[in-house]
Amino acid sequence: MSLSLIIKREFNAKVRNKSFIVMTFLSPLLFTAMALLVGYLASVNGDEVVKIAVHDQAGTLIKDFKNDKETHYTDLSALSLALAKEKAAEGYEGLIYVPAVTDAKDLLHKVEYISNESPSMEFIGNIEDVVNDKLTRFNLEKAGIDYKKIDEAKTYADIRLSKFSGEESLRWLNEIKIGIGFAFGYLIMMFIIIYGNMVMRSVIEEKTNRIIEIIISSVKPFQLMMGKIIGTSMAGLLQFLIWAILGGILLFVAGNVFGLQVGATSAASPEATQAATTGLQAYLPEIFNLPWGTMLLSFLIFFTGGFFLYSSIYASIGAAVDSETDSQQFLLPIILPLMLGVYVGFFTVINDPHGTVATVFSMIPLTSPIVMMMRLPFGVPLWEVALSMAILFATFFGVVWFASKIYRIGILMYGKKPTYKEIFKWLRY
């Protein structure tokens, strides 16, 4: 009875807040706008042509620098080196200087690249490739081998991927899977931080408003704490739901617009579109075939479990301090495991979704909601998911016991900021 009243109040307080409304409806728009902006900027960056001057009086390499979309080479060999440098400094990104050499091997370490800005590793790699290629061919010719034959003899393997069940898998599918898993894991982390902070702020608010003692003369502190956590998590879930619906609509609209565009271009070059659609068509069923049911259900359970676990810690921190500024010192131990979950999860899961590290981190309750969500698209045995959930909720019940003790004492303590040692002492009261 009281619990439902508290849940209702907390839920209303969160949902009626202006920042909730703004965040719920504005952030998907902002997110889309940002994605479009990033895409646009990347394409602008890619369109730029880099102009490079080449000074190669002996003509050893000049033919090997071939213009492409991104780089444009200009031969300045007619000028003297000093003049070429001057000219390159004004109108070009940089100057490749190929000295005249008697022994071709000297080219290996005598080619210079002169520029004001340090070049990218990729660019230098390209120049080195040109030199290496030239010398390799030169060496082969010297040894009397026809390099064209070697080129012809070269092969390019394309391994086909499939599962034991017989269905064919696709390249890049793993990347798509980790992308989806990462999105889920990241969402859980963000929500724990944002909504956990809300729980903490709401506890601090009751303390600073001095209403806390009135409330706990009517209900048990534990009820108040749980009501807060449940009410806030419901506000979070509502936000998810709205986002899911908005996202669905957005996807539908975008899909329609995109579909029209594809139709328009198909008139211009039917082959290209066909290639693109076959690629897309190949991936779509795979994406649809992901264990979405399990993933969404697990997401709800892991979100709730993870949120309950973390927010009970957030609540006890809120109770221990008098103001939000005092809370920073205690927040670090919360943020760390969350970050660890995201990064360890990302790097280990993509390597080997069922490796030891990934599996262990998907069992440790502080990281499991994030890491398990990343593993799920790769197919995790049901018992592992169930075990991870069981550990998560068992830990929650343990932690909430400690948290409620700290909470119970902390909410009636005003004045100085407690130390870890004092908080530990409260556990024994």
Added chain:
Amino acid sequence: MKPILEVKNVVKQYGDYTALNSVSLSVPQGSIYGLLGPNGAGKTSLIRIINQITMPDSGEILLDGEKLAPHHVSQIGYMPEERGLYKTMKVGEQALYLAQLKGLSKKEAKEQLDYWFEKLEIKGWWNKKIQELSKGMAQKIQFVVTVLHRPKLLILDEPFSGFDPVNANLIKDEILELRDKGTTVIFSTHRMESVEDMCDHIALIHKSNKLIEGELQDVKRRYRTNTFEVGIAPENFQHLLADISTRYTTRQASFKTLDDELKLEVELPKGTPSRELLRYLTDKGDVTYFMEKIPSVNDIFIQTVSQQK
């Protein structure tokens, strides 16, 4: 009168610090009971135990003869010393919420709220947020949410601190009216004027121990010193002053009268009847003032507390 609240040998410790050392109290039904004591005496600890905010380490508490249990929260109204309300919540919504937490149905809560809003003439505030109200207005709301669920026992911790004189008076009248309707009121304070004014029973707690408890008149009787304040216009001023100080212990007194007579505090030996002094005085001149000096709660408080040091 049968007690509504009995506190029996309650002990509360925080780590090594003893906040309450086997304290027992008995609060009679329908009384206004003053719980007195200096800061840090243990009053708030005791009140929090009665409100079931904390649990005693040992001892028990009976409300209306029943051992204190969670359902009793609906029978107690509590206004803590550290008090406030949700600043961003609307007055009406907030009061309904707090009343429902105390076990009232929404309908009952609304009826009670209408009654009090009418009574205190604050009807227009329903949709205002607390942060939009002045401090005095918020204090009225604070009182209303304390009594909204018609508690049998009202516990007020430093009720007048932070209240302006107008509101303090208003609240005082409401408390007396509630008492007349049968509510028992415990109020905890270290301000003695309000105790003298309102309380019929008192208990004094000092350094975790209860030192005094009883009906206010009884306590005062226990602390009377057979001292009388005397005003006299004597025939021979110097002679009387010299003579009376050989017979009794006297001090300069400071009460107000119309004329410039001799004003003395005269302490009689225990058992000496006052008429003996009066007879002596009437022989010496015109007696203009004669009154037993009744110890104030403040005197008793200071005397007891300083004896303990």
